[in-house]
Each structure stands twice: as C-alpha cells, then as structure tokens.
C-alpha cells in the first residue's frame with residue numbers, strides 16, 4: 001500500500017498522483033496493489049463528499065484520476081496475464097447508474113485474463129442486456145452499479161433475462177460499491193464479486209478456465 005498515492009488522489013493532487021503511480025510501477029509494484037490504493041482513495045473522496053467538504057467537481061476529478069491511473073497500469077497488467085480465451089462475458093452498468101470506473105477495471109481484468117468481453121456501457125436498460133445475450137451468446141453476464149437504485153435495476157435485469165427464457169443459459173454476477181450477498185439475493189443473481197479479481201475468479205469457475 002502507498003499512503004502517498006492514496007493521499008495524493010484523496011487531496012486532488014492530480015499531477016502528483018499520476019507521477020506516483022508511474023514511479024510505483026517503475027519500482028515493480030504489483031499493478032493490482034496500485035488499483036487497490038485507488039479504491040481506498042476513492043472511499044476517502046466518498047466520505048468527504050458525504051461530509052460536504054467535497055462536491056461534484058471533486059468526484060469528477062477523482063474519477064478522471066482513476067481512469068488515467070488505470071491507463072497507466074494497463075500495459076503492466078496485460079503482461080502479467082497469459083492470453084488464453086476462456087469464454088464470453090457480457091457486462092454493463094445497469095439502468096439509472098453512470099458509474100463505470102469499477103466496471104471498466106473489471107472489463108479490463110476479464111479481457112486481460114482471456115475472456116472475450118462485450119461492454120454495453122452505462123445506464124443500460126434490461127432489454128439491451130436481453131438483446132445482447134441473444135446476439136453475443138455469453139456464458140457470463142456481469143451487472144455493475146454503485147447507486148442504491150442500481151439494486152432495483154439489477155433485479156429488473158435478472159427478471160427480464162428470465163422472462164426472455166435466457167436465464168438458464170447464463171451465470172449472472174453483480175458488483176460495484178456497496179453490492180453484497182444480500183443484494184445478490186434480492187436481485188436473483190448467481191454471485192456477487194467484491195473486486196475485479198473476484199469477477200475473474202467467478203467467470204473462470206463458471207467457464208472451466210484456469
């Protein structure tokens with residue numbers, strides 16, 4: 001863990017944060033640990049937003065910094081993973097929610113771990129997931145969401161997949177922010193994953209990848 005990186009992101013020191021991320025990579029720090037620090041920093045940003053000391057511009061800048069750091073660590077992450085295609089994963093941020101930093105990390109990790117991933121983007125209505133399952137034929141569907149309202153959208157999406165007669169053909173994992181096993185049960189998904197590595201482990205478990 002790099003306290004300096006966490007503090008730089010949390011304090012909105014963009015240049016320092018990016019320089020530190022590059023420096024850590026150059027010192028052969030595990031790219032996953034760098035992403036983990038980003039997550040810790042985001043939690044602090046969230047607390048400051050809740051406390052009223054940060055506002056939307058800070059959330060936006062934090063989002064940008066995280067996206068930039070993800071771009072910086074991407075090449076190293078790719079190198080660490082052997083490319084061997086395991087199966088197909090369809091992913092998206094559910095309806096009403098536009099948070100996609102976490103989803104993008106999950107997408108990237110799945111791709112780097114050998115999955116063919118189709119990313120439907122953000123604010124994705126249930127019907128769009130159904131359409132894409134018919135067309136793309138994934139074994140795994142990933143639903144991401146950070147807002148509390150995303151829980152209902154996840155439930156609607158799983159119900160729509162079931163109503164379309166496609167539920168038995170796919171495994172559904174959910175994740176993002178405060179999603180936990182209770183939300184999984186509420187939504188009717190097969191599993192929830194705490195982070196990008198958990199998403200990869202779940203998908204591999206369902207597709208027989210290793």
Ligand code: B12
Pocket residue numbers: 038039042043045046047049050056059060062063096097098099100101102103105106141142143144145146147148149173174175176177178192193194195196197198199
């Ligand atoms: C950055 C941010 C934004 C950015 C988003 C930029 C972007 N491109 O995503 C912007 C500024 C746009 C934004 C907007 C809003 N935000 Co905001 N935002 C955040 C913030 C600071 C960080 C979120 C984040 O990216 N975290 C880092 C990522 C890496 O974590 P993650 O998503 O959890 O992802 C990891 C895991 O969860 C997992 N994972 C993620 N997806 C999936 C999927 C699967 C299948 C699996 C297995 C795993 C998995 O793997 C990821 C990597 O390890 C949080 C505060 C916080 N507490 O974190 C608030 C927060 C989420 N936002 C909040 C709010 C209220 C909003 C707004 C409504 C604000 C407003 N008044 O307009 C809007 C939402 C608009 C909408 N319709 O969605 C609230 C949500 C409250 C709630 N419970 O509903 C929070 C918690 C802040 C707060 N404390 O109030 N936000």
